[in-house]
Amino acid sequence: MAAYGDADGTRAAVRELLTTYNDLNGATVEELDHEPSPLEFMRSVARNTPFVVRQGAASWKSHQKWTPDYLKDKLAGQRVNVAITPHGNADAPTFSPCHGSTVIAKPHEEEQAFDEFLDYVTTQELKQGSQSAEVRYAQTQNDNFRNEYISLFADAQSDIPFARIALQKEAEAINLWIGNSCSVTCLHRDPMENIYVQVLGRKHFILLPPLFHPCVNEKMMQPATYTRTGGVLTLEVDEDEERVPLATWDPDKAEREATEFSHLAKAVRVTLDPGDMLYLPAMWYHKVKQSSNEEGCVVAMNFWYDMDYSGPFYPSTTFIRNLGVSNQK
Amino acid sequence: MAAYGDADGTRAAVRELLTTYNDLNGATVEELDHEPSPLEFMRSVARNTPFVVRQGAASWKSHQKWTPDYLKDKLAGQRVNVAITPHGNADAPTFSPCHGSTVIAKPHEEEQAFDEFLDYVTTQELKQGSQSAEVRYAQTQNDNFRNEYISLFADAQSDIPFARIALQKEAEAINLWIGNSCSVTCLHRDPMENIYVQVLGRKHFILLPPLFHPCVNEKMMQPATYTRTGGVLTLEVDEDEERVPLATWDPDKAEREATEFSHLAKAVRVTLDPGDMLYLPAMWYHKVKQSSNEEGCVVAMNFWYDMDYSGPFYPSTTFIRNLGVSNQK
Numbered sequence: 093m094a095a096y097g098d099a100d101g102t103r104a105a106v107r108e109l110l111t112t113y114n115d116l117n118g119a120t121v122e123e124l125d126h127e128p129s130p131l132e133f134m135r136s137v138a139r140n141t142p143f144v145v146r147q148g149a150a151s152w153k154s155h156q157k158w159t160p161d162y163l164k165d166k167l168a169g170q171r172v173n174v175a176i177t178p179h180g181n182a183d184a185p186t187f188s189p190c191h192g193s194t195v196i197a198k199p200h201e202e203e204q205a206f207d208e209f210l211d212y213v214t215t216q217e218l219k220q221g222s223q224s225a226e227v228r229y230a231q232t233q234n235d236n237f238r239n240e241y242i243s244l245f246a247d248a249q250s251d252i253p254f255a256r257i258a259l260q261k262e263a264e265a266i267n268l269w270i271g272n273s274c275s276v277t278c279l280h281r282d283p284m285e286n287i288y289v290q291v292l293g294r295k296h297f298i299l300l301p302p303l304f305h306p307c308v309n310e311k312m313m314q315p316a317t318y319t320r321t322g323g324v325l326t327l328e329v330d331e332d333e334e335r336v337p338l339a340t341w342d343p344d345k346a347e348r349e350a351t352e353f354s355h356l357a358k359a360v361r362v363t364l365d366p367g368d369m370l371y372l373p374a375m376w377y378h379k380v381k382q383s384s385n386e387e388g389c390v391v392a393m394n395f396w397y398d399m400d401y402s403g404p405f406y407p408s409t410t411f412i413r414n415l416g417v418s419n420q421k
Numbered sequence: 422m423a424a425y426g427d428a429d430g431t432r433a434a435v436r437e438l439l440t441t442y443n444d445l446n447g448a449t450v451e452e453l454d455h456e457p458s459p460l461e462f463m464r465s466v467a468r469n470t471p472f473v474v475r476q477g478a479a480s481w482k483s484h485q486k487w488t489p490d491y492l493k494d495k496l497a498g499q500r501v502n503v504a505i506t507p508h509g510n511a512d513a514p515t516f517s518p519c520h521g522s523t524v525i526a527k528p529h530e531e532e533q534a535f536d537e538f539l540d541y542v543t544t545q546e547l548k549q550g551s552q553s554a555e556v557r558y559a560q561t562q563n564d565n566f567r568n569e570y571i572s573l574f575a576d577a578q579s580d581i582p583f584a585r586i587a588l589q590k591e592a593e594a595i596n597l598w599i600g601n602s603c604s605v606t607c608l609h610r611d612p613m614e615n616i617y618v619q620v621l622g623r624k625h626f627i628l629l630p631p632l633f634h635p636c637v638n639e640k641m642m643q644p645a646t647y648t649r650t651g652g653v654l655t656l657e658v659d660e661d662e663e664r665v666p667l668a669t670w671d672p673d674k675a676e677r678e679a680t681e682f683s684h685l686a687k688a689v690r691v692t693l694d695p696g697d698m699l700y701l702p703a704m705w706y707h708k709v710k711q712s713s714n715e716e717g718c719v720v721a722m723n724f725w726y727d728m729d730y731s732g733p734f735y736p737s738t739t740f741i742r743n744l745g746v747s748n749q750k
Contacts, residue, residue, distance in 0.1 A: 102431060105743040113736040131460045131587065138467035139732035258460065303733050403468035404632050407441040408737040414434040 102415065103352070106306050109412075110356040113303050117141070119358035121299070121370075124148070130258035133371070137258065137285065140373045140405065142299060144362055148369035149289045153247040155367045158291055160210055160387050163270075166243050167206040173232045173240065174209050175199035177318060178325050180227035180274040185340050188316055191329050196338050199229070200318035200325055210270065214388030217272040226325060229271035237266040237393055244268070252287045252395050259285060265396040272389055277380040279308060279339040283406075284396040286372040290364035293390030294383045298343050299360040302375035302409045307357035308339035309349050310413070337413075339377060364392070374399035375409055431744065432681070435635050438741075439685040442632050446470070448687035450628070450699075453477070459587040462700070466587065466614065469702045469734065471628060473691055477698030478618045482576040484696045487620055489539055489716050492599075495572050496535040502561045502569065503538050504528035506647060507654050509556035509603040514669050517645055520658050525667050528558070529647040529654055539599065543717030546601040555654060558600035566595040566722055573597070581616045581724050588614060594725045601718055606709040608637060608668040612735075614726040615701040619693035622719030623712045627672050628689040631704035631738045636686035637668035638678050639742070666742075668706060693721070703728035704738050 122143040128136070136143055149155055175182050177199045186197035209228060216222045230236070237245055251263050264284065273293075281302065288295070300308065312335040318325045340349045343359040364370055366385070372378060382390040399406070451472040457465070465472055478484055504511050506528045515526035538557060545551045559565070566574055580592050593613070602622075610631065617624070629637065641664040647654045669678045672688040693699055695714070701707060711719040728735070 099427060102744065105740055105745075108743055109736050109740040112739060113733070116730050116735065117732070131463055134460055134463040134467060135587075135589075138463060139729060141732055258464075260464075301733060303736060400468060401445050403446070403470055404442070404630060404737070405733065406445065407438050407632060408733070408741070410441060411434055411438040412737070412740070414437055415431065416434075 106353060106415075107356065109303060110306065110353060113301065114356065114358050117301070119360050121360055121362040127369075128254055130254050133254045134258040136371060137373065140302065140375075142360070142362070142373055142376065143371050144364065145369040147367045149249075149291075150367035152249060152289075154244070154291050154393070157247060158391060160214055160389055163244070163391075164207045164210055167241070170206050170240070170243075171203045172206050172209060172230055173236070174202050174204045175229045175231050176202060176320070176325065177227050180229070180276055181278060182229065182231070182275070183280065184278040185311075185313060185338055186316070186327065188327050188329065190327070191314070191316065194313060194340075195316040195327070195329060196313040196336060197327055198315060198317040200320055202320070204228075210389065213270065213272045216274065217384045217388035223274060227271075227274040229269070229275040231267075231269050231271065231275075233265065233267045235265040235267065237268040241268045248289070248393060255285065255287055255395065255397055259397050259400075261397055263395045264398050267394050267396070269392045269394070270389060271382065272384050273382055275382065277378075279342060279377050279379040281375050281377045282396070283374060283399050285374050285399055286397075287395040288364065288370040288372055289393050289395075290366055290368050291391040291393065292366060292387070293385045294366070295364045295390065295392055296381040296383070297362050297364070297370065297372070298379040299362065299372070300343070300357055300377040302377070303412060304357050304377065305409075305412050306353040307341060307351060308377060309341040309351045309354070310337045311340050312336065313338045343379065435682060435744075436685065438632060439635065439682060442630065443685065443687050446630070448689050450689055450691040456698070457583055459583050462583045463587040465700060466702065469631070469704075471689070471691070471702055471705065472700050473693065474698040476696045478578075478620075479696035481578060481618075483573070483620050483722070486576060487720060489543055489718055492573070492720075493536045493539055496570070499535050499569070499572075500532045501535050501538060501559055502565070503531050503533045504558045504560050505531060505649070505654065506556050509558070509605055510607060511558065511560070511604070512609065513607040514640075514642060514667055515645070515656065517656050517658065519656070520643065520645065523642060523669075524645040524656070524658060525642040525665060526656055527644060527646040529649050531649070533557075539718065542599065542601045545603065546713045546717035552603060556600075556603040558598070558604040560596075560598050560600065560604075562594065562596045564594040564596065566597040570597045577618070577722060584614065584616055584724065584726055588726050588729075590726055592724045593727050596723050596725070598721045598723070599718065600711065601713050602711055604711065606707075608671060608706050608708040610704050610706045611725070612703060612728050614703050614728055616724040616726075617693065617699040617701055618722050618724075619695055619697050620720040620722065621695060621716070622714045623695070624693045624719065624721055625710040625712070626691050626693070626699065626701070627708040628691065628701070629672070629686055629706040631706070632741060633686050633706065634738075634741050635682040636670060636680060637706060638670040638680045638683070639666045640669050641665065642667045672708065
């Protein structure tokens with residue numbers, strides 16, 4: 093047994109936690125060639141392990157019909173919320189020269205005409221030299237597919253039947269994501285069971301299971317928000333907001349911001365092609381990069397179901413965070 | 422956040438773990454009036470939460486036919502393994518005067534003619550003053566229902582269909598338990614999904630979820646075994662065996678052997694009547710007492726399915742044990 097309660101004993105227990113998890117679980121995503129039954133899905137929920145259904149949404153109208161022109165036609169005359177950042181890293185740890193420290197940089201948000209937004213996205217992707225301009229991403233995560241994008245909603249399944257039946261709940265939010273390869277979502281986690289459906293372009297997921305909190309070097313950070321001032325995006329600290337925890341370790345730059353446990357993190361990598369469907373279990377860390385299709389955009393949707401807070405999963409995940417061992421060097 | 426890695430920070434995190442679990446989970450067992458479907462069962466497995474199916478096995482032949490005479494008739498001429506202890510506490514922490522310390526006391530085991538064994542059990546229960554004699558319990562837990570008790574097996578379901586379908590595995594062991602109210606099984610846990618079926622008499626379960634390891638004051642103990650020497654049971658230390666962990670806190674004597682966390686343990690109590698079925702999830706601590714029926718015996722069976730070691734459940738349960746906080750006073 094570990095020495096009781098001292099830092100060395102705790103660190104030894106954390107190392108054993110991570111190596112035990114690695115020994116008992118593969119670092120690959122299960123591949124299915126058809127949707128699971130509710131019972132099969134529930135087994136994956138019980139194990140909190142991801143799977144991908146190759147071409148699971150290939151029969152959806154969205155997969156068959158959507159092109160930039162089709163989308164612009166359906167949304168003609170409409171304005172949508174667009175997240176704007178200088179370099180494509182929304183909600184990422186960012187050094188603020190004014191504040192003199194690293195903050196969590198939230199995007200500037202603007203309403204834009206949909207056709208202008210999408211033309212900007214595709215032009216930036218396809219035209220040489222335009223990658224250095226500001227990056228625009230429709231990514232509100234507020235059930236936008238059933239609100240500002242409702243005119244497209246009939247092209248998708250209205251829910252994921254195997255998830256609704258297994259989890260006994262409706263989707264809490266259905267989100268549409270439209271952007272290009274300049275946008276990267278940094279490592280974070282959500283208290284949601286997540287079904288992700290790729291429509292245009294590809295998404296490259298890097299996944300880490302919830303127990304790997306000690307590896308991601310979570311730090312408390314001051315929120316800040318980009319604002320457009322005279323045509324320039326500047327980062328302004330949200331003085332009234334409380335600091336929030338954010339993972340600072342990036343599996344793609346594993347030497348930087350590493351904790352003494354980061355080398356034990358076996359990241360799981362999976363790429364979604366158009367028509368693929370991913371089950372991303374609750375509380376899994378994920379970093380998401382994307383590649384545009386030949387028309388210069390990336391479009392995906394996701395279905396969020398509230399996670400179940402009963403049983404040992406949520407308290408033990410929170411316990412590992414509360415031990416706070418990630419900051420031990 | 423907690424202070425990183427010191428004993429006070431760890432203890433604060435453990436307190437929050439236990440109170441979070443209590444806040445999110447009731448201290449009662451869900452009651453069903455019919456067997457769950459495989460999907461319904463899988464939801465309970467995912468949550469690691471118990472349920473009881475009242476009269477779930479009432480249609481089984483065992484429930485309708487078994488009496489002491491019927492059992493003796495079916496097992497006429499057969500010898501069975503019997504566990505014998507002076508006071509009915511097999512595998513319990515027991516002070517050994519010779520060894521000068523508390524050991525884990527394993528029962529003496531003997532082959533006995535079944536009819537003599539059962540007569541002993543029922544007579545001890547029903548005859549005033551005989552409770553002080555040695556206690557006998559058929560409880561081998563080695564798949565005995567499909568071995569020494571195979572002649573009774575056709576009276577039970579050969580498995581639990583909802584569990585086999587959900588877990589995608591056959592029962593690893595099916596055990597028969599025959600004894601009287603003198604036998605008590607002390608608090609312990611098994612790495613098994615367990616379906617418990619009551620046939621004669623009643624069982625009184627006290628349950629604690631796996632995360633409550635910090636409450637049960639687990640200690641490493643030397644194994645010892647009762648041996649019959651000249652008609653007397655004496656406890657002999659098993660010198661060649663390694664010490665094993667054993668819970669020493671008893672929810673029925675909550676003031677003794679308590680840790681600083683034991684008062685946070687909300688024990689779940691449930692009594693099984695004949696015909697009832699209990700799902701006892703993997704790694705739940707359980708203490709089991711029993712009451713005889715009017716014929717002086719208690720008979721039950723249980724179906725053990727290997728637990729799933731993948732996902733976060735097993736590593737995080739082991740992590741909490743390895744932190745070893747139960748011995749912090």
